[in-house]
Amino acid sequence: MTSPHQDRPNGPATAGDGQQQPKYADRAYRSMAGITGGVLLLVLAGWLGGDAIFRGHGRTPWLALAGLLLAVPVIVAFTVRPAVYANDERIRIRNPLRTIVLPWTAVDRIRAAYSTELFSGGRKYQLWAIPVSLRARKRASRQASRAAAAGDNPFGPSRPRRPGLRPGSPSADPTRAWSDQAVDELSELSDARPVPEDGAERPPAEVRWCYELIAPALAGLIVLIVLLAI
Known part of the structure; x- marks a missing residue:
């Protein structure tokens, strides 16, 4: 966790255009x-x-x-x-x-x-x-399989996530391991620069x-x- x-x-x-x-x-x-x-x-x-x-x-x-x-x-x-x-x-x-x-x-x-x-x-x-927890990845994979079996699209748009929230919180994605979500958030920041x-x-x-x-x-x-x- x-x-x-x-x-x-x-x-x-202050941004470049003078706006706050x-x-x-x-x-x-x-x-x-x-x-x-x-x-x-x-x-x-x-x-x-x-x-x-x-x-x-x-x-x-x-x-x-x-x-x-x-x-x-x-x-x-x-x-x-x-x-x-x-x-x-x-x-x-x-x-x-x-x-x-x-x-x-x-x-x-x-x-x-x-x-x-x-x-x-x-x-x-x-x-x-x-x-990195391989056990967490397997658990997230099982969640994704259950979501797919229920008719949901685990790879479709998901609800917004606030960065860094702990697994199991309302904003965490249960179909992905937390470490992978954290790396995605950090990679987004890196790609912007x-x-x-x-x-x-x-x-x-x-x-x-x-x-x-x-x-x-x-x-x-x-x-x-x-x-x-x-």
Whole structure:
């Protein structure tokens, strides 16, 4: 399952002809299953680690503290942190250990095969926040088959969808997997800002490493190795 944030008005923007047009916040794509699993793991780690810290003896409290220092950033990075934010101008990919910002004019294509991938020039970036579920695709295929058997056209015009709504909501299309719908929405935004012709300079990607999670995880790992070695 996934949980997005709906577009919200953020003030008017002036179009080229001088008319005022509404400006919207970024569309957000996140995995509710990943966030839920991450929160449960954090609760479990806090419970076990806290019990070892307050009731353990000898080196046990220090080992538990070092283990928490390593485990908590890793859990947050791979479950709670991943997200994709997109607006009419750019896409921001927040992966476990780094954030990539790309204008749509630098994006060649986005696809969802066994994972969701974005291609820019000769580089490929994974979109961790939009996992591909073969099980969801099979379920959507069954829904499409039932709709076809009932006389509906699953490939015909469907009701309007607001970007990023979670599967099962009134605006989601039950005959398609959510990851495929999300890729379609992102591809539409990318197609509206075509890549410059050959020879034209592409805007570079902005990449920022998540040192606020990397540093404590490395510190916890080092402390844990030292405690186990002595």
